[in-house]
Each structure stands twice: as C-alpha cells, then as structure tokens.
Amino acid sequence: MSNTGATANPTLDPNLKSWAPGANDEGTEFPIQNLPWCVFARKADAHIGRHTHEDGSVHEHSHINPLFGVAIGTGILDLHMLLEAGELESVFDDEEMNAISHAFEDTCLNSLAELGPAVTSKLRRAASEYLREGGTSGGGGQQARRLRTKVIVPMNEALLLPPMHVGNYTDFYASMHHATNVGAMFRPDNALLPNYKHVPIGYHGRASSLVVSGNDIRRPKGQQSPPEDGSSGPVFGPCKMLDYELEVGAFIGRGNEMGEPIGIADARQYIFGFCLLNDWSARDIQKWEYQPLGPFLAKNFASSISPFVVSLEALEPFRCEGSVRPAGDPEPMAYLNDKTDRASGGFDVTLEVLIATAKMREAKVAPSRVSIGNLKDLYWTFSQFVAHHTVNGCNLQPGDLLGSGTVSGADPASRGCLLELTWDGIDPATKKPKPRKPVQLPGGETRTFLQDGDEVIFRAWCERPGFRRIGFGECRGVILAAK
Ligand code: CA
Numbered sequence: 001m002s003n004t005g006a007t008a009n010p011t012l013d014p015n016l017k018s019w020a021p022g023a024n025d026e027g028t029e030f031p032i033q034n035l036p037w038c039v040f041a042r043k044a045d046a047h048i049g050r051h052t053h054e055d056g057s058v059h060e061h062s063h064i065n066p067l068f069g070v071a072i073g074t075g076i077l078d079l080h081m082l083l084e085a086g087e088l089e090s091v092f093d094d095e096e097m098n099a100i101s102h103a104f105e106d107t108c109l110n111s112l113a114e115l116g117p118a119v120t121s122k123l124r125r126a127a128s129e130y131l132r133e134g135g136t137s138g139g140g141g142q143q144a145r146r147l148r149t150k151v152i153v154p155m156n157e158a159l160l161l162p163p164m165h166v167g168n169y170t171d172f173y174a175s176m177h178h179a180t181n182v183g184a185m186f187r188p189d190n191a192l193l194p195n196y197k198h199v200p201i202g203y204h205g206r207a208s209s210l211v212v213s214g215n216d217i218r219r220p221k222g223q224q225s226p227p228e229d230g231s232s233g234p235v236f237g238p239c240k241m242l243d244y245e246l247e248v249g250a251f252i253g254r255g256n257e258m259g260e261p262i263g264i265a266d267a268r269q270y271i272f273g274f275c276l277l278n279d280w281s282a283r284d285i286q287k288w289e290y291q292p293l294g295p296f297l298a299k300n301f302a303s304s305i306s307p308f309v310v311s312l313e314a315l316e317p318f319r320c321e322g323s324v325r326p327a328g329d330p331e332p333m334a335y336l337n338d339k340t341d342r343a344s345g346g347f348d349v350t351l352e353v354l355i356a357t358a359k360m361r362e363a364k365v366a367p368s369r370v371s372i373g374n375l376k377d378l379y380w381t382f383s384q385f386v387a388h389h390t391v392n393g394c395n396l397q398p399g400d401l402l403g404s405g406t407v408s409g410a411d412p413a414s415r416g417c418l419l420e421l422t423w424d425g426i427d428p429a430t431k432k433p434k435p436r437k438p439v440q441l442p443g444g445e446t447r448t449f450l451q452d453g454d455e456v457i458f459r460a461w462c463e464r465p466g467f468r469r470i471g472f473g474e475c476r477g478v479i480l481a482a483k
Helices: 004-008 079-084 094-103 110-114 117-131 141-151 176-186 264-270 283-289 312-318 339-344 358-362 382-390
Strands: 037-042 047-052 058-063 067-072 075-078 152-154 158-161 169-172 202-204 210-212 221-224 235-238 246-252 271-278 303-305 350-356 368-374 401-403 455-462 475-480
Touching (some): 037 075, 067 079, 067 117, 075 079, 075 117, 075 141, 079 117, 079 141, 094 110, 094 117, 117 312, 141 152, 169 382, 202 382, 221 283, 246 350, 246 382, 264 382, 271 312, 271 455, 271 475, 303 475, 382 401
Parallel strands (some): 169 401, 210 303
Antiparallel strands (some): 037 158, 047 058, 075 152, 221 235, 246 271, 246 401, 271 303, 350 368
16 A cells, blocks of 8 residues: 655644644544635525516525635635735735636636646645644734634534535546446346456546436436336336436646646546546436446436545545456556556545435434445556546546546445345346345335435545545435425
C-alpha cells in the first residue's frame, strides 16, 4: 500500500485535532483529516415559498444563496466567510486569490475544481490550518473569536445543495462480480462477455435527472416485456422491479481539450473527488429495451448523489492495489496500464446499503443493512476510466461525473443491488431461474424489489490503523408511487 502522500501531507496527520464541535468524536465521519467539499445554504437566509394557483397547480420559488464549505464534525466551515474575513490572503498569491474569488461567485464547485489540485490543495490546507487546535484561527483576539462562533454552520441549520453542475454523466460497469452475476441471469454458460477484461465497459447516462441525497424518487412507468406465457404483447405500467445500484462517482476537476487524451499516469490530476451514487434502475423496463443499444429509460429517470465530495487527498491513506486480476487474465493494453495505478489505483472504502420501509420509519425501527461491500473489489480503476474515456479524443469537462457501476464483491453479502441480492440461480431441472429469494427486514417485511415508501440509504467509510476514520456522508432517497 502506498502511503507516501499520506506521510508527506500535513492535513492527514492522525494526531491533528480541531476546535470545531464534534470534530474529535471517535465515530465522526468528518474529522479534520477529511474536510469533504460541499455547497450549502444557511437555512436562516434561505427563502422557499409555495404558491397555489387558481387551477390548483403549485409554484415553488426559492431564493437561496449557495455557499462553499467543508464538512467538519457536526457542522460545515463556511469558506465564503473565511474568504471575506481575509483569512485566506496569506495563503494565495494575487493571481490565485483572483481565481479563487472568481470561483466563489459560482453556484457550485465546478470553477473551483477547474483550478486544479495545486490550488484546491492549498485551500484544503488553509481550511485545515484554520480549523486545527492551536491553528491560525487563534490570533486577532475578540474579532477572531467572533468569527469562530459564526463560521461553522451546524448541519441542521444548513440546506445541502448539489455540489457540482454535472454536464455529462458516464456510468461504467467496473465490478467483474456484478457483471458476472448479472450475465449469469441471461447467459448461464457464458456469463462474462469476452470484451470485459480488455475494455472498461461504460455508457453515457443522463445528467438532467441527477438529484442530491434527500430528494424523493418517483417510480417510473414504461414498457415491459410480454408475459412469459405469451398471453399478450408488451405491457405498459408502473415499474414492478424497481432497484437501486450502489456506486461511487468521481467528479472531474480540470477537463481535457477535445482530441487530447489524458494519459493514465496523469489521470489522477483530473479527478476532483468522490461521492456516493445511487443509479436507480427499472429492471423490467431495462430487460425489454436494452437490446441492441443498451440502457435508456430504465436508468435515466433519476440518480441520487451524496452532497459531500471527498477529495483524493483525504483518500490517500486508503489507497490500495488497483485491481487484483485473477491469474491468467490478460494484461490491460498499454494506455490502461500504469505501474503506479496498478500499485495504488484502488481505494479501500467500505460501502453499506440500508433499507427503511415506511412501516419501519413509522415504528421508529432503525434502517436495516441489506449489504456491505468494498470499493477495492472493482476490476477497473478510476484512472483507467479517465484514460479510456478520453483515449479517442473525447473531452471531459469540469463537473463531469464518472460512475463506477454497481459495486459487488465475491461475497454474496456484498452484492450492490437487489437484482443480484435476491437472485437464487437457475434450477438445473427446469433450466429456468428459481424464484427470487427476498431480503428479510425487521418486523417480518421482505423485499425482492423496492416498494413505494421504501427509503434506500448508502453509507461509506475508510478505516486503517494509524489513520483517522473518515466517512462519505449519506445518499438517501424515498420511493414515491408512480404518477
Ligand atoms: Ca449503473
């Protein structure tokens, strides 16, 4: 495991403590070593109104002032306030200061991310130095003390907004276990297609329907396959096989010029950070529509992201081998093959999925874990995604989102969607799929796919001896009945 970055980077020192509330708590997701980026509004300043027209239609209007922040303990450090108080002036030269001030006028982090890791790393370090015990927030007497009381916004007083404006969303398919499990449902003898170990499989998703955690998800309607008994043609109606997909998304910071591929050795420099991603999927719609051009309406009705962008720097101590290729697997082609990426292109991030049904929430029963896996189980790395995506000259842009694809490991308990979790294999006698094995939930409820009122919650964290545990925050969504 490579930890050269970890030991060289003072923001990752496990002994650092912060004066911010909750930052030194054992179980916090946001110790001073994490500092994930976010965009938020102070609820007290936000005005959200609702007006019902005579025809019954509802018009919602809002006046919110998006601010940039980093999560710390039980709150968010308001970077705008820090900037306005002059606390960043000693950190940046005039040119950088101009670029930062300009980026802070944006409503999301794209312009900041576009400045590249040299600048964002300095800003992260400035936030760390301001927040640490005995750090730069201590000087200046009364004025400094006053700033400290205002500059941290408690989470419950903040409205979390989409962190990036996503122009393009690409979804990969990088878990070999997921590809094998899903392939086996359709091709029991030939589960993994022959291209899988050579080419990182992906497709272009839809950016307009990306929502931030906490937004409800409307059950989609659409065409589905004719019934198996052949009693009718294809049917239309609400999706009956609604699923989640547990993924991690990478946001692009700097982009590349069209026609100028990003080499794999440089790819890390182009990733701003990571979020959790729920790529909601309508399996019955997918099954009917996916051939020959791949997923379309089964995937583009909604995808949810967590509001915090965990930086590559914060994840540096948790890097691991890029991919453990089984013996005999082909070497990646040269443009996908890099020594450093092989040694440390992966991330050891524990990923958890929980479900809370409407009944459970009503009875105040805690959400129930349905799977636990790890991001290190991917066959392809995020650097390989970037190199592959651009090898033909395709230009990535600041804020583009690259999804990992459903993360499943070898262990059945780590399967990252219900399609896989409730699959019980093919009956050798009939050569047909066995009935699905439902997931058991508290109170006797079971699920093969999601029902209206179900809430799906993703969580993720990194742990390693000698380093502070860090978390990603949550990615949540409740299923609403079809319209
Ligand atoms: Ca997906």
